[in-house]
Amino acid sequence: MMKAIIVREYGPPEVMAVEETNLPEPVGTQVLVKIHAAGVNPVDTYLRSGIHAHAPKLPYTPGKDGAGTIISVGPNVTRFAIGDRVYTAGSISGTYAENSICDETQLDRLPDNISFAEGAGIWTPYATSYRALFQKAECKAGETVLIHGASGGVGLAAVQWASSAGLRVIGTASSEEGRDLILRNGADAAFDHTDIDHFTDIWEATGGSGVDVIIEMLANVNLERDFECLSPFGRIVVVGSRGSIEFTPRLTMTKEATILGMSLFNAPPDAMDEIHKAIGYGLKNETVRPIVAKEYSLEEAAQSHRDIIETKATGKLVIVP
Numbered sequence: 531m532m533k534a535i536i537v538r539e540y541g542p543p544e545v546m547a548v549e550e551t552n553l554p555e556p557v558g559t560q561v562l563v564k565i566h567a568a569g570v571n572p573v574d575t576y577l578r579s580g581i582h583a584h585a586p587k588l589p590y591t592p593g594k595d596g597a598g599t600i601i602s603v604g605p606n607v608t609r610f611a612i613g614d615r616v617y618t619a620g621s622i623s624g625t626y627a628e629n630s631i632c633d634e635t636q637l638d639r640l641p642d643n644i645s646f647a648e649g650a651g652i653w654t655p656y657a658t659s660y661r662a663l664f665q666k667a668e669c670k671a672g673e674t675v676l677i678h679g680a681s682g683g684v685g686l687a688a689v690q691w692a693s694s695a696g697l698r699v700i701g702t703a704s705s706e707e708g709r710d711l712i713l714r715n716g717a718d719a720a721f722d723h724t725d726i727d728h729f730t731d732i733w734e735a736t737g738g739s740g741v742d743v744i745i746e747m748l749a750n751v752n753l754e755r756d757f758e759c760l761s762p763f764g765r766i767v768v769v770g771s772r773g774s775i776e777f778t779p780r781l782t783m784t785k786e787a788t789i790l791g792m793s794l795f796n797a798p799p800d801a802m803d804e805i806h807k808a809i810g811y812g813l814k815n816e817t818v819r820p821i822v823a824k825e826y827s828l829e830e831a832a833q834s835h836r837d838i839i840e841t842k843a844t845g846k847l848v849i850v851p
């Protein structure tokens with residue numbers, strides 16, 4: 531038997547209850563991973579509420595990010611063996627649990643110098659930010675990028691990717707601790723996105739040329755005003771948005787700007803392969819360094835969901851089953 535969070539109805543964080551359930555058996559190319567840490571992502575809260583296009587069939591165990599050790603393998607597994615340390619990039623049975631069934635294609639090796647809690651903060655943040663920066667905006671060394679919302683999981687990963695790729699990086703956070711963290715992770719400047727003047731300040735920080743790219747974490751709040759600090763021919767990637775906005779389309783004409791939407795759910799297999807390779811290389815040369823802000827027990831899963839939406843970010847929230 532094992533403990534797992536089971537969601538039996540969509541709703542508020544409290545619908546996540548810890549239950550005793552049978553230990554699943556891996557078949558075919560599946561493996562059973564003992565989960566030492568599970569990553570909490572905003573998308574987990576949208577799925578739990580039932581408001582997301584990919585809302586899972588009930589009942590289900592949340593979580594696709596995690597890290598742990600393999601404790602059993604299906605008969606057709608070729609890439610992994612019992613005892614391997616891995617991080618998950620998806621899960622069949624969910625990672626908010628003591629153990630999780632994954633297909634071997636959903637796993638990658640976790641180097642010894644990365645803790646399990648850090649490993650749980652790899653997949654969604656680094657894959658999303660990599661796709662936004664390099665596969666959507668096609669960022670190049672020497673360009674300036676604004677990571678608009680840089681203190682959370684995706685934002686800090688974006689800061690690390692962009693600074694190691696030779697971009698000039700500007701990040702934003704609403705807390706001083708968040709701004710310090712952004713600077714310590716390689717950003718050249720940090721601003722407060724709750725300051726109504728920060729768009730002008732960022733414009734001035736670029737010497738009046740504007741940022742080439744904006745990675746936008748809250749488009750429903752910022753998309754209209756992003757144009758105040760965007761360079762001509764600039765690109766904006768909408769990574770996060772939690773509502774609607776009144777928008778002036780002429781802004782895109784004046785600057786011949788491009789607005790790109792992205793969802794990791796849509797990444798095709800070749801894009802996924804590129805992301806896996808980049809993360810593997812980044813873990814090896816230590817440019818991928820997940821930052822853990824807080825750990826929760828399985829029983830505290832509901833609190834982790836409240837915190838990821840309501841509190842100021844300083845890295846990743848993880849559940850340690």
Ligand code: NAP
Pocket residue numbers: 571572573654655658678679680681682683684685702703704705708723724747748751752768769770771792793794795838839841842843844845846
């Ligand atoms: P997170 O760890 O909770 O971080 C949220 C970030 O948003 C923090 O840096 C926060 O800064 C920032 N933020 C809050 N108010 C803001 C504002 N007015 N302007 C700009 N930024 C603001 O979440 P995450 O994992 O980094 O994810 C960030 C967003 O991307 C979420 O909306 C998530 O749903 C989305 N996402 C999308 C994809 C995709 O495939 N498109 C994948 C993963 C995540 P402070 O806390 O310092 O205020």
